[in-house]
Amino acid sequence: MRFSINPHIEKVIFPPIVEIKRSVVGDAAPCGKPYIDLCQAVPDYPPAREMVEALTARLHEPETALYTSDEGLPEVREAVCRRYRRMYGASLSADSVCLTVGASQAFWLAMVALCAAGDEVILQVPFYFDYDMALGMMGIRRVYAPFREESGGLPDAEAIEALITPRTRAILLVTPSNPTGVVIPPELLDRLFETAKRAGVALVVDETYADFIAGGARPHGLFGRPDWRDHFVHIMSFGKTYAMTGYRAGLLIGSERFLHQAMKAHDTMAICQPTPTQIALGYGLDRLDEWVASNRRMMERRHDRFREEFTAPGNPFALVASGAFFAWIRHPYRGASGWSVARSLIEKAGLVTLPGEIFGPEMSRYLRVAFGNIVEERIPEAVSRFRELKGEEAG
Ligand SMILES: Cc1ncc(COP(=O)(O)O)c(C=O)c1O
Structure with missing residues (x-):
């Protein structure tokens, strides 16, 4: 007889960043675009x-x-x-x-x-x-x-x-x-x-x-x-x-x-x-107080840039909240699960985000975007890929 496993841990979801990254294969997405990783909040600069x-x-x-x-x-x-x-x-x-x-x-x-x-x-x-x-x-x-x-x-x-x-x-x-x-x-x-x-x-x-x-x-x-x-x-x-x-x-x-x-x-x-x-x-x-403050100012510029590009008219995705490293966005595909939308964004736009449902019940209409992960110059490109999805069905 096999040993049994703690039923509490069996009910817990698998680490979602590991899970989503399984869909990220090679350097470019099936649509041909290189991936933009917006799924994990890790500073992209080295320590002092x-x-x-x-x-x-x-x-x-x-x-x-x-x-x-x-x-x-x-x-x-x-x-x-x-x-x-x-x-x-x-x-x-x-x-x-x-x-x-x-x-x-x-x-x-x-x-x-x-x-x-x-x-x-x-x-x-x-x-x-x-x-x-x-x-x-x-x-x-x-x-x-x-x-x-x-x-x-x-x-x-x-x-x-x-x-x-x-x-x-x-x-x-x-x-x-x-x-x-x-x-x-x-x-x-x-x-x-x-x-x-x-x-x-x-x-x-x-x-x-x-x-x-x-x-x-x-x-x-x-x-x-x-x-x-x-x-x-x-x-x-x-x-x-x-x-x-x-x-x-x-x-x-x-x-x-x-x-x-x-x-x-x-x-x-x-x-x-x-x-x-x-x-x-x-x-x-x-x-390192000043080193930390200068990185904070850099993140603020990324945030401002992200907000400005993302909230300009014509984006089917809505910005619900943002700050620090993150934006919380509502996707336009009513009825689709966050997982199916996140996987579809990887495939069709090369955008790696996290699905809302891992952050709580009834959160499948949302995605988490860690804009803190990418340099300011890449933000317009990342946002334009969301905007181009207009009208397309995800999932
Ligand atoms: C809110 C929050 N708490 C804790 C952690 C984990 O921090 P640490 O890497 O120091 O364990 C993270 C990592 O992303 C986080 O976002």
Whole structure:
């Protein structure tokens, strides 16, 4: 008799980027056009040269090859605190910071520390698919806060409050949003914090794209609240900030009470963030603010260009929301699944996008476009391929 597999994981979708890339064969699409990859949010530029050099200079030191303490090197966590003071006006202590293997692992630590199987987490639709997948395989019930197109997918504090039950453990948000790019305004985050406080649940916020908020605006003031530790958990990835996605640089910020428990999971999963990653991060956190800001300005130019080209009259695809690396668009093929439209875009236009349904129920009318993936000069070409599909049937 074959061994059985966890039925929770069997029900989870296959990694959608891997799945969609199976349809991308060779260099050019069946229509003859070279592919334009708009499906994954990865900076197309390398990390700062001086950061790589600083790491290279330390690679021969024996300590670079060793574990660090589970939570990470104190000097790196202190550099995190200094950066959070500049960026958020926060006065954090290094004890509130745990360095993790990407934001992905920070998320697992948070959920394992907060929830047991059968508990509930509220997710705003459209959600970041990896988080929905992870919760599914942990046997945690996902409760979906519905998408409101007119607000571009911003959460509605009352709607979320109405979904809270005695089993709710967390409200999970991503701002700027993956997939819509929408930034939750600080006042709304404050209201959601109050909602979480009233219910005695955690407000877990992933801010992976915080460094790409237009104008470099302060993301929120939650760290300034005297009671933030009782209700707020922050997840961050430095993968996009410092163009180091492969270094797997993430972090988790929360109260010492919460991190004490999360550390147990960290020890069993990874022990610590890779030491070379910590060294690179330790360099970048204090020295690369201007490098990060100039990349943000470049992304803003891509965004402006994308919006301008995409929303000019005559496009059968509608721009519903956008920001940071992403645009959330509505396709014109009523009744067709997002998967069939995404596959058809690959075949007929060489455009690789992600189908809406992986981001939540009833999302098949939408596609996610990661315009952050392509240089500004390629944007008109990418957008013109959407526009040329006018009148054609997809799927
Ligand atoms: C919203 C969001 N959170 C987390 C991650 C994963 O981050 P990391 O590569 O640091 O694990 C991503 C990656 O694209 C993301 O978009």
